Amino acid sequence: MAKIVSVEVLQVNLKPKVKRTDAVQSFELQETPMVRITDADGVTGTGYSYTIGTGGSSICKLIDDHLAPVLIGQEAEGIEALWRSLFYRIHALTVGAVSTLALATIDTALWDLHARKAGLPLHRIAGGAKSTIQLYSTEGGWLHMDESELVEEALKAKEQGFGGGKLKVGRPHVAEDVRRIGAVRDKVGPAWEIMTDANQGFTLEEAIRRARQFEELDVAWFEEPIHADDIGAHRRLAASTSLPIAVGESMYSLAQFKDYLASGACSVVQTDVARIGGITPWLKVAHLAEAFNVPVCPHFLMELHLGLCCAVPNSRWLEYIPQLDLVTRSTIRIENGQAIPSEAPGLGIDWDWDALQQHIVHRQTHGSAPALADTPS
Structure with a gap:
């Protein structure tokens, strides 16, 4: 060596x-x-x-x-x-x-x-579980956008082959969030996934209230509804709703994920390779989630997470947010809404x-x- x-x-x-x-x-x-x-x-x-x-x-x-x-x-x-x-x-x-x-x-x-x-490319040396991963888009769902913008971006993403899109929630009143999600649902139809993300903005009581309203709109998951430190509140929320509860981008150790999974406080793991400390602990979190039959849908860093998603069997979605196109010679390969990892040796990033x-x-x-x-x- x-x-x-x-x-x-x-x-x-x-x-x-x-x-x-x-x-x-x-x-x-x-x-x-x-x-x-x-x-x-x-x-x-x-x-x-x-x-x-x-x-x-x-x-x-x-x-x-x-x-x-x-x-x-x-x-x-x-x-x-x-x-x-x-x-x-x-x-x-x-x-x-x-x-x-x-x-x-x-x-x-x-x-x-x-x-x-x-x-070898990352996806093969780290596991080689699959050759593609389904994409969903976050770029068209930011909280400042009005309903017409949200609908326009969602329809554009659907036309491009994305299997779903994320909408940020957390407007002052639950009715505003419901109206925004409903406007998109009406246009994209029942078969297109809508993910929602509160960025830890709610109390437990408000999260329960909003989850009950979101259930009728059949959202794919309710992401970071409460501060990530409060496992007990997430457990109570998960028990109160049929919505999948997604957590992970604000968690920094394998032990935190272990506690969430063991207590039934989440049903989607969104571990972030940067915030968890690298590929070494990311793979441990992914395999831990697999033991609980929980999917991995990582947060951000799509260029790096692409290879990791294709390395493990329990990955479900890759979040589409372009971030490195200013300093790379090529972007990730996409066909029919599926991201395909590079076969070049290394991480697959063409700096x-x-x-x-x-x-x-x-x-x-x-x-x-x-x-x-x-x-x-």
Whole structure:
């Protein structure tokens, strides 16, 4: 096995192409921490995570000061050992978003390096369970949109072959949410899935109230209805409604998912590879959910989650939100609403290094990395 000889830490800032709002926040800026790990054989793996506007510099600082230096000289193929050693190195900071996003940036780079050296795409080296995954669109359902916009975007997504679309909920009164969902349901018909997402915006009482109203509209799931820390409230909500309860994007450890699943507090798992700490723990969450016969429908990061969804048997939906098209040479392949993973070795992301150069706001090298433009795609 080849040892790690260099680690390069970058921050790349990307502006969203469309306005994105939900019940509690706006997506202002995608700060994208990146890591490029090169081993003694000269092979480089690239990994990344993200924020929605703040904290990117803190993640990069944590990697630069406490994680990247200890990677030098370590065996690059020892991914599980490296993840655990890095986790315990910053154990006093866990569990939380900054630490897991930092770990994910490194872990995804190690998996990219591992897959490249093996000559295999991520979806095959991580499991190879399926060749496609069904897409649903989130880009046409933001909370600021009026009913006519929601209907127009839903019909467009349906025509493009998407199997469903997500609508943000959390307007001041339940009647407003019902009217918005109903307007879309009337136009798309009964066979097209409508996912709803509250972004943790409700109390238990309000979540129960809205779920009862949403049931009549046959929504596919009710996502993050209550703050993610409150497992008991989610359990009570799940027991009160026929709607599937979806959680995961705001959970940062395998243990949190274990507690939710064991207590019957959710029926859809939306683990986010960046927020859970990388591919290594993401696969553990997915297989844990499989043991409970619960589907995995990951949050965001569609370019990276595509390979992971096709690696495991219990994936059901991939969320369509383009995020890397400013800095990649190609987008994901879509046929009849199904996303098809790349067969190229690695994560399957075709980075455009010339374009990426224009968005870098931080760069630090540990060891001696090759020039950015020299990195193979």
